[in-house]
Amino acid sequence: MANPFQEIRNKQQFYFENTLRKTSIFERKQKLKQVKKWIKANESLIIKALYDDFKKSPEEVRIAEIKPVISEINDALKNLRDWAAPERVKTPFYLLGSTSHIISQPKGLNLIIAPWNFPFNLTIAPMVSAIAAGNCAVLKPSELTTNCEQVIVRMIAELFPPEEITVITGGVEETTQLLELKWDHIFFTGSPPVGKTVMKAASNHLTPVTLELGGKNPIIVDKTANLKDTAQKLIWGKLINNGQSCVSPNYVLVHTKIKAKLIVELEKAFTNMYGETKEEIESNNALTRVVNKRHFKRITALIDNSIKQGANVIIGNDTNSENNYISPTILDNITTNSAIFKDEIFGPVLPLMEFQSIDEALSIINKEEAPLALYIFSSSKKNTKNIIKNTSAGTTAINETTIQFIQGNLPFGGNGHSGIGRSHGKYGFNAFSNERAILKQRRGFTTIKLIYPPTNKFKRFIVRFMTWRM
Ligand code: NAD
Numbered sequence: 001m002a003n004p005f006q007e008i009r010n011k012q013q014f015y016f017e018n019t020l021r022k023t024s025i026f027e028r029k030q031k032l033k034q035v036k037k038w039i040k041a042n043e044s045l046i047i048k049a050l051y052d053d054f055k056k057s058p059e060e061v062r063i064a065e066i067k068p069v070i071s072e073i074n075d076a077l078k079n080l081r082d083w084a085a086p087e088r089v090k091t092p093f094y095l096l097g098s099t100s101h102i103i104s105q106p107k108g109l110n111l112i113i114a115p116w117n118f119p120f121n122l123t124i125a126p127m128v129s130a131i132a133a134g135n136c137a138v139l140k141p142s143e144l145t146t147n148c149e150q151v152i153v154r155m156i157a158e159l160f161p162p163e164e165i166t167v168i169t170g171g172v173e174e175t176t177q178l179l180e181l182k183w184d185h186i187f188f189t190g191s192p193p194v195g196k197t198v199m200k201a202a203s204n205h206l207t208p209v210t211l212e213l214g215g216k217n218p219i220i221v222d223k224t225a226n227l228k229d230t231a232q233k234l235i236w237g238k239l240i241n242n243g244q245s246c247v248s249p250n251y252v253l254v255h256t257k258i259k260a261k262l263i264v265e266l267e268k269a270f271t272n273m274y275g276e277t278k279e280e281i282e283s284n285n286a287l288t289r290v291v292n293k294r295h296f297k298r299i300t301a302l303i304d305n306s307i308k309q310g311a312n313v314i315i316g317n318d319t320n321s322e323n324n325y326i327s328p329t330i331l332d333n334i335t336t337n338s339a340i341f342k343d344e345i346f347g348p349v350l351p352l353m354e355f356q357s358i359d360e361a362l363s364i365i366n367k368e369e370a371p372l373a374l375y376i377f378s379s380s381k382k383n384t385k386n387i388i389k390n391t392s393a394g395t396t397a398i399n400e401t402t403i404q405f406i407q408g409n410l411p412f413g414g415n416g417h418s419g420i421g422r423s424h425g426k427y428g429f430n431a432f433s434n435e436r437a438i439l440k441q442r443r444g445f446t447t448i449k450l451i452y453p454p455t456n457k458f459k460r461f462i463v464r465f466m467t468w469r470m
Pocket of ligand 1: 113114115116117118122140141142143170171172175176189190191192194195197212213214215245246247344346372413414419
């Protein structure tokens with residue numbers, strides 16, 4: 001049976017070769033301005049869609065869905081000329097007479113597959129990088145957040161001809177069909193297991209991939225940490241999007257000596273931010289809901305199983321299955337063989353484990369896959385340096401969580417199991433560009449002609465000279 005998306009892919013290829021390749025930086029910027037204008041004019045539509053999807057608060061939508069996209073656009077509008085400018089490189093002495101430079105060319109046809117947790121941001125921000133780099137794109141938003149999906153369909157239909165950018169809706173079946181086709185680049189944001197499926201499909205055509213994946217993000221709180229500050233930042237970072245974030249703190253390793261004090265501060269910080277009584281907390285508008293019943297069941301099972309394995313509930317563990325509500329929950333005494341430690345939680349649960357020495361904490365972290373984010377709470381420069389030097393991660397924040405994602409001047413991405421490639425700003429532009437190396441030789445005499453065969457004594461001397469002190 002013919003692939004239902006073959007035709008649109010072919011139309012995009014024709015459009016790319018015959019129209020997009022010829023467009024200027026000015027034209028790309030004009031498109032980005034149109035995207036920005038549309039988002040600003042339709043802000044209330046986006047806010048409503050995300051509230052209808054999973055009760056995401058308007059404040060969170062503004063700060064974590066709309067603002068990062070607008071920042072990406074502003075960054076590109078300001079810097080695109082620099083990013084796209086040819087880069088001259090030095091000429092080694094044995095190539096004297098030639099000149100070399102690197103140009104950034106659009107990759108061409110891009111498949112952008114997005115998850116549900118920040119469904120607007122994580123579909124549109126990569127599209128901004130794709131446009132900045134001069135590409136076509138097919139967007140595949142998540143099927144779980146249907147209201148947001150429909151806003152994206154409308155936005156793209158109003159802004160672009162389908163042969164330039166289009167949206168394909170659907171789930172596993174449609175994504176599988178899209179992945180069968182030959183793309184010039186696949187930009188996937190989602191879970192590591194689906195990331196593997198994407199990479200396998202890409203290997204059939206040797207298509208380059210950018211994989212923005214997830215994983216478990218450990219936090220180390222050492223003896224020297226400021227506990228009040230640490231607790232406030234942990235609670236806020238954990239509960240953005242109700243813990244349904246790829247950079248959400250996953251488990252806290254806290255030094256034995258300060259664990260009791262940290263727990264007191266966590267309770268205080270939580271009450272101050274989200275309320276005291278069960279009713280107050282459940283009705284707090286800042287708490288997004290778990291996205292669907294499947295994830296509700298998955299998270300409650302993680303909590304129940306860790307309690308069976310000996311974990312204590314410090315805060316929370318109240319649920320309402322009618323609206324997928326799980327109250328923010330802090331668990332103590334979890335073990336490294338529990339599923340809550342092994343799996344990405346992706347929900348409002350913060351488990352604690354204690355350690356006696358930094359080496360012990362490092363060994364717990366290093367037995368697992370490299371995280372997307374690793375967080376350090378410490379006042380000791382020595383400990384911080386030691387932890388960074390002896391671990392791997394895509395990103396790290398010191399005395400903070402989560403906000404490295406919105407620092408647009410930093411590259412964002414994982415390390416192996418947590419991701420391949422980088423996004424945001426110039427790094428996003430690079431992900432959608434092919435760095436083409438250009439060497440321009442002079443005509444007539446060249447240094448390389450000095451060693452053309454047949455060889456003789458003089459030519460052997462030249463080769464020895466060129467390779468002297470290699
Ligand atoms: P997911 O991997 O289940 O789905 C992502 C996309 O892939 C969706 O569009 C979905 O339709 C599609 N998909 C799902 N199963 C598929 C299959 N078998 N074959 C082909 N396509 C399939 O991820 P999710 O549940 O939407 O999002 C949560 C995950 O995404 C978490 O692991 C989280 O850490 C990760 N994430 C990473 C980042 C990042 O920037 N690194 C950002 C957000 C989320």
